[in-house]
Amino acid sequence: MVRYSKLPFRELVRRYNCDIVYTPMILANVFSASNYARDSEFSTNLLDDPVVIQFAASNGVDLANAAELVSPYVSGIDINCGCPQKWAIQEKIGSHLMSDPETVRDMIRMTKARVNVPCSIKIRIHKDLRETEEFVKRALSVGVDFITVHGRTRRQKSTEPVNLEGMKLVKEVSTVPVIANGDVFSVADANQIVEATNVDGTMSARGILENPALFAGYDVTPWECVEDYVDLALSYGTNAFIFHHHLMFMLEKSMSNAERRTFNSLTTTPAVIDYLEEYYGLDIVRRRVERAEQKIKTFQL
Known part of the structure; x- marks a missing residue:
């Protein structure tokens, strides 16, 4: 979720039955060294709870420094x-760490010595699952608090199915909660993975970008969810690139090819708003009234 789970999107998915949300992946060394990076990469408020901040790091010092700065707010x-991207592997972060369990072990140990909030890892599986078992055991030995496992190796494409046996093994080995990640595009997908692996929960990335209301049981993004996102994004001052791309993800399945080409060519926030108002009836004021009425009814009940 690099770039795409900043505060407005996190607040959006909380409205649609998400229990825990994550920040985008943030480079720990840059975060700890730069006020500008801290201001641009992480923002929160009282509604943003619980929130987990996800760092990419290649060593325990960088991670612990960043964690100590942000721990009061997460x-x-x-x-x-x-993260399987080539640049991440070259920087010895992300999925590169799956071949360096001792560094991960040191990062957990050093971070837990500096902060009083839970420390987790998000991992992938190995081609040889015995390596995955050993990796998990080393993390457990230094007190990792929970584990999220993406059921693919770092070299597998997202079009290949997740390895349920690999995720099940992580759960069997673990003495802490385990969350499964990969191929969660509906509540049915989540339930199937839980049934097959006995994990404690499921996470979605690509699926929830396409449909932020996924965990509320919607098969496609409902229009009111789109309006909610526009309202939140404008209120928080989301930059045009992120704003546009979130809406591209959300509307992809409801647009024709011609509509997608037109919408995807828009380059400014006003152009996006004008398009949605003209062709989809976007009405933020009406949506705000509807949400206020829903809150009143909930309070009365």
């Missing part, structure tokens, strides 16, 4: 051991 620190 519910957990997560170490990304899963």
Whole structure:
């Protein structure tokens, strides 16, 4: 979720039955060294709870420094051991760490010595699942608080099915909660994975970008969810690139090819708003009234 789970989106998915939300992956060394990076990469408020901040790091010092700065404002620190992008592997972060369990072990140990919030890891599986078992045991030995497992190796494409046996093994080995990640595009997908692996929960990335109301049981993004996102994004001052791309993800399945080409070519926030008002009846004021009425009814009940 690099770039795409900033505060407005996190607040949106909380409205649609998400229990825990994560920040985008943030580079720990840059975060700890730069006020500008801290201001641009992380923002929160009282509604943003529980929130887990996810860091990418190549060593324990960088991670612990970043974790100590942010720990008063978050519910957990997560170490990304899963990003498969080439630049991340070259920087010895992300899924590179799946081949370096001792570094991960040191990062957990050093971070837990500096902060009083849970420390988790998000991992992938190995081609040889015995390596995954050993990796998990080393993390457990230094007190990792929970584990999220993406059921693919770092070299597998997202079009390949997740390895349920691999995720099940992580759960069987673990003495802490385990969350499964990968191929969660509906509540039915989540339930199937839980049934097959006995994990404690499921996470969605691609699926929830396409449909932020996924965990509320919607098969496609409901229009009111789109309006909610526009309202939140404008209120928080989301930049045009992120704003546009979130809406591209959300509307992809409801647009024709011609509509997608037109919408995807828009380059400014006003152009996006004008398009949605003209062709989809976007009405933020009406949506705000509806949400206020819903809150009143809930309070009365």
